Amino acid sequence: MAVEKSSDYGIMQRLTDDLFAHDEVIRRLDAVLMAESYDLPSDLLEVIALLPPGTYTRQRFCDQVNSSISGHGWGYVYGTVE
Structure with missing residues (x-):
């Protein structure tokens, strides 16, 4: 079964860019709402x-999101974030 990139x-990269467009630190709630x-x-x-609840720098957010994406095996399907 071939795995294809999702539409x-x-x-997630666009979401990350928008979350940190004007702020160096965001809250989990900001990410959920966006x-x-x-x-x-x-x-x-x-x-x-x-x-996890709390605040996130861009690096911490990316690390957490990429860890979850990779853990589910979705890196190729959805991409990771920087």
């Missing part, structure tokens, strides 16, 4: 929902 490939406004697929909403 939503790269959307993810819901992006109408992400349920897989990616789950990734955001799995974030």
